[in-house]
Amino acid sequence: MKVRIPHLVLAVAGVALIAAACGDSDTEDDTPTALPAATQAPTTAPTTAAASAATPEMMPMQPGAENMKLAIIAPADGAIITANEVTLDVTATGFELTCDEAGKPVKEGNGHYHTEIDRSLIDMVCTPQTTISLQNVKPGKHTLTIVPAQNDHAEVHDNAVSVTIDYQPTNPLAEIADATSAAAPTIKIISPKAGDTVSGNFDIVVEVQNFNLSCDLFGKPAVAGYGHWHLNFDSTTGPMMGMGTMAGMSCTTVFHASTAGFEPGSTHTLIPLLTDNGHAPLAPEVSDKVEVKIQ
Numbered sequence: 281m282k283v284r285i286p287h288l289v290l291a292v293a294g295v296a297l298i299a300a301a302c303g304d305s306d307t308e309d310d311t312p313t314a315l316p317a318a319t320q321a322p323t324t325a326p327t328t329a330a331a332s333a334a335t336p337e338m339m340p341m342q343p344g345a346e347n348m349k350l351a352i353i354a355p356a357d358g359a360i361i362t363a364n365e366v367t368l369d370v371t372a373t374g375f376e377l378t379c380d381e382a383g384k385p386v387k388e389g390n391g392h393y394h395t396e397i398d399r400s401l402i403d404m405v406c407t408p409q410t411t412i413s414l415q416n417v418k419p420g421k422h423t424l425t426i427v428p429a430q431n432d433h434a435e436v437h438d439n440a441v442s443v444t445i446d447y448q449p450t451n452p453l454a455e456i457a458d459a460t461s462a463a464a465p466t467i468k469i470i471s472p473k474a475g476d477t478v479s480g481n482f483d484i485v486v487e488v489q490n491f492n493l494s495c496d497l498f499g500k501p502a503v504a505g506y507g508h509w510h511l512n513f514d515s516t517t518g519p520m521m522g523m524g525t526m527a528g529m530s531c532t533t534v535f536h537a538s539t540a541g542f543e544p545g546s547t548h549t550l551i552p553l554l555t556d557n558g559h560a561p562l563a564p565e566v567s568d569k570v571e572v573k574i575q
């Protein structure tokens with residue numbers, strides 16, 4: 281199947297999550313990827329401004345991606361939220377929610393969902409319930425959106441669902457403000473060590489210096505000196521700010537990883553990298569890497 285992927289829609293939010301998800305999408309769909317509209321259009325026929333600006337690129341997605349559906353059971357659309365966080369109850373049909381193979385090759389029937397606030401990516405989730413912090417969110421109306429996503433984080437945009445909330449905090453949180461450090465941020469893997477063999481579920485432990493990790497600021501406007509880290513496998517480049525090979529994100533010094541989906545006996549590189557709240561890697565990149573063997 282094909283899913284329409286409009287160009288650069290999320291770039292405004294600092295999250296070019298969909299801009300170029302045409303990587304190796306291990307699909308059995310042999311239909312060639314459509315060329316960009318500019319290439320397809322006959323040179324003699326002038327395209328209208330609207331057509332050239334808004335023409336979506338057709339991208340191959342995993343088989344059955346169109347059946348990956350979500351529903352928001354709670355909160356109700358228009359709900360007034362007086363607490364400083366909101367819990368979403370979600371049902372997923374047509375696919376199994378799993379994070380074990382995120383950042384690895386796509387698999388029919390498997391995926392997770394992305395949460396967004398005002399169309400800015402918050403996190404990836406593989407449980408039917410998730411809590412969103414309203415830290416650094418202004419009182420008033422906001423849109424919460426969930427979008428089905430494949431292991432490579434390419435999103436099934438047509439199946440996104442949203443609710444509007446009206447945030448009227450009883451006890452508003454103090455805003456987290458810029459806190460730059462004179463010293464450069466660093467991240468270093470403490471465990472596992474280079475050459476270690478890992479199996480099943482294993483933890484990646486890092487040490488972060490001169491940088492504040494914040495879960496509550498996921499997806500919020502940038503705050504200097506704050507962010508979190510991504511754990512990538514083998515590469516930090518490629519589509520979606522390198523997120524195609526991202527196992528997940530952490531705002532603590534630990535990330536729970538899995539060897540599921542990796543060949544026994546293969547070696548892979550674990551790459552933790554610091555990112556801002558909008559998930560963009562710090563520039564220049566601040567990362568570390570350790571090669572491990574998969575049992």
Ligand SMILES: [Cu+2]
Pocket residue numbers: 508509510529555558559
């Ligand atoms: Cu992130």
